[in-house]
Amino acid sequence: xxxxxxxxxxxxxxxxxxxxxxxxxxxxxxxxxxxxxxxxxxxxxxxxxxxxxxxxxxxxxxxxxxxxxxxxxxxxxxxxxxxxxxxxxxxxxxxxxxxxxxxxxxxxxxxxxxxxxxxxxxxxxxxxxxxxxxxxxxxxxxxxxx
Numbered sequence: 846x847x848x849x850x851x852x853x854x855x856x857x858x859x860x861x862x863x864x865x866x867x868x869x870x871x872x873x874x875x876x877x878x879x880x881x882x883x884x885x886x887x888x889x890x891x892x893x894x895x896x897x898x899x900x901x902x903x904x905x906x907x908x909x910x911x912x913x914x915x916x917x918x919x920x921x922x923x924x925x926x927x928x929x930x931x932x933x934x935x936x937x938x939x940x941x942x943x944x945x946x947x948x949x950x951x952x953x954x955x956x957x958x959x960x961x962x963x964x965x966x967x968x969x970x971x972x973x974x975x976x977x978x979x980x981x982x983x984x985x986x987x988x989x990x991x
Contacts, residue, residue: 870918871925877911878981881944884908885972885983892972895965897951905951909944912937912979932980940978943971 884904891897916922916937926933932940950964950971976983 866920867925870915870920871929871931874912874915874919874931877908877915878979881908881912881975881979882981882983885975886985889984892947892951892968893965895951895963895968902948902951905944905948909941909948912941912944930980932978936978936980940975943974943978947971947975 884901885892888897888901891901916934919925923934925931947968950968972983975981
């Protein structure tokens, strides 16, 4: 009977270890990737037309940093990324780099609005890279860009 109790406690502790240190951080990262997808789908016309407000720009920056922060919380990320078909570490970094570039390209500076160059094409190309590297949908097309 004592061995049964010890075995039960051991299994419970191991289960909690796996849940708290591996599964919950992975779910958190996937939720953040879903937020990125949601933001780009919701604000797609603004990004494509190079016309988003400061709140959207700040949200892109926040999500970019959250992706990398949540990746850091996952033990053995490279192993689980392969098993669960998640973006590799290098793809996460490249995707976040593209997100940061997009947030920079959509800055609206009121003092030079007339002289401001449109970055529509660059933003679109970076959006395709975000989709490819982070393995998320950011447009309403059928497939993820590869």
